[in-house]
Amino acid sequence: MKTLQEKLVKLGLDTNGVDGVYGKGTTNAVMILQRRTGLVIDGIAGNATLAKIDQLLKDKSLVGTPGVFRVVTGTFGTPEAAKAAAKEISFNAFKGEKDNRVYTGVFTSLESAEEARALINAEHGYNLKIRNESA
Incomplete structure (x- = not known):
């Protein structure tokens, strides 16, 4: 879980801390990422979302301002x-x-x-x- 949160933070998304808890902050960060990238917005870091996160990090995309x-x-x-x-x-x-x-x-x-x-x-x-x- 901490790895997911660390990746989301690298993409400029607030997870409400890197604490290993899939709480509201992590769910909100996943939903924002899903919305921005055209994925199904469900707040769940499933296979498609995880693959998108890894691709964005590889491409150094979505880092933002x-x-x-x-x-x-x-x-x-x-x-x-x-x-x-x-x-x-x-x-x-x-x-x-x-x-x-x-x-x-x-x-x-x-x-x-x-x-x-x-x-x-x-x-x-x-x-x-x-x-x-x-x-």
Whole structure:
């Protein structure tokens, strides 16, 4: 499992850590890869997905624009509303310490953050922004 996560990270996809657990972060990263490459989007790293990952690494493709990016929502009215939204969004989302915004975990490419933003918007209707935290 760690090998899969390491490969996904090399492709610029956030797995929510390389910990050997096929949790939400890894599932989301696999789904983003599947969407980008035209595979069936099921979040399962089956033979076709694994072959695509290896091919992309061999071709040095899909690395994307490197950096440190987070997807950020607007401001929620209360801390409780922000916490509820973070739980709903997943993507390793959390409420900001000093505000009522929700932030996702770190994405290592701009393209990954854009895919996550599109998925979150489609599933939950939030108008999200991407913050570049590389600078």
